[in-house]
Amino acid sequence: MYAVELESVSLRYDxxxxxxxxxxxxxxxxxxxxxxxxxxxxxxxxKMLAGLLRPSSGEVRVLGRDPARARGLITYTPQREDVYWEYPLTVRELVAMGNIRRRGLFKWLNTRDSRVDTALRLVMLEDLASRKISELSGGQQQRAFLARAICQSGEVYLLDEPIAGLDAPSESMLLEILKALRDQGKTIVMATHDISATLEIFDYVALIRNELVAFGPPKEVLTSENLVNTYGGSTVALHLDDLEKVAGWK
Ligand SMILES: Nc1ncnc2c1ncn2[C@@H]1O[C@H](COP(=O)(O)OP(=O)(O)O)[C@@H](O)[C@H]1O
Ligand SMILES: [Mg+2]
Structure with a gap:
């Protein structure tokens, strides 16, 4: 059984x-x-893996099931732009939302659940637990969302561009946490523009441009030809610089 699986999936919006x-x-x-x-x-x-959207054709499975029937096993962290940051929620409240499925909507807020503390500790945000999420840095906000996902204790983590706009230390902290989760057997699927970050730690890369350009281990997939097919010429020059730097390719 595969953790995530897309088979001949097509999707149209009108x-x-x-x-x-x-x-x-x-x-x-x-x-x-x-x-x-x-x-x-x-x-x-x-969104299809999270069970929030259905493919127009083809099959999406998470842990062998229809994603809509695997919701408790899936955690989804949306793209920054899709989060309403001004909502007056504290870090602890956001993280405790990971418990909603288990405890029910009305009990979620008054809990001093040890899961919340554990999750906060894992992402090193214990000291900021009472802050409003709007008052955190970008990296701290991403870690808060990750803590919510950890609190939910799903098996499959879906993350939409979590490292976009982060400085290097925040990015590597987030990636370290993800690696630790992977090493515990969790599956991470993450959208990103940062090719260099994927080289060293990701097991698979899917290059996508409305079709699948390539899928496989980063070193096999991130060839200049595939990158040109994904991004077009000019952007690739820049990314290849990064690649050579990180991978020592010439
Ligand atoms: N709700 C929507 N209605 C219509 N078109 C959409 C909608 N969401 C996404 N699209 C279109 O689908 C394509 C893929 O979008 P998206 O999955 O958001 O790509 P990415 O995350 O790689 O930027 C784009 O052409 C986008 O404009
Ligand atoms: Mg997107």
Whole structure:
């Protein structure tokens, strides 16, 4: 059984064909990067895996099931732009939302659940637990969302561009936490633009431009030809610089 699986998946929004015939899969305990330009369909794939969207054709499975029937096993962290940051929620309240499925909506807020403390400790936000989420830095906000996912204790973590806009220390802290989760057998699927970050730690990369350009281990997939097919010429020059720096390729 695979942790995540897309089989001949197509998705249209009215007349827009967002994704065409996407097939890839990953066993559990892996980190999978979805890489592609804006509009490539990364968010759409994550939403289908989260059971929030249904494919127009093809099959999406998470841990062998229809994602809509695996919700308790799946945690989904939306793209920054899709979060209403001004909502007056504290870090602890946000993290405790991971308990809603288990404890029910009305008990969620007054709990001093040890799961919340454990999750806060894992992402090193214990000291900021009473802060409003709007008052955190970008990296702290991403860690708060990750803590919510940890609190929910799902098996599959879906993250939409969690490292976009973070400085290098915040990015590596977040990636370290994700690696630790992977090493515990969790599956991470993450949309990102940061190709260099994926080289060293991700098990699989899916290059997407509305179709699947390539899927496999980063070193096999991130060839200049595949990157040109994904991003077009000019952007790639920049990314390849990063690649050579990180991987020592020449
Ligand atoms: N709700 C929607 N209605 C219509 N078109 C959409 C909607 N959401 C996404 N799209 C279109 O689907 C394509 C893929 O979008 P998306 O999955 O958000 O890509 P990415 O996350 O890679 O930027 C884009 O062309 C986008 O404009
Ligand atoms: Mg997106």
């Amino acid at each position: 007349e827009v064909v967002a994704l065409r015939d996407i097939t890839f899969k990953s066993e559990a305990g892996k980190m999978v990067a979805l890489i592609g330009p804006n509009g490539a369909g990364k968010t759409s794939i994550l």
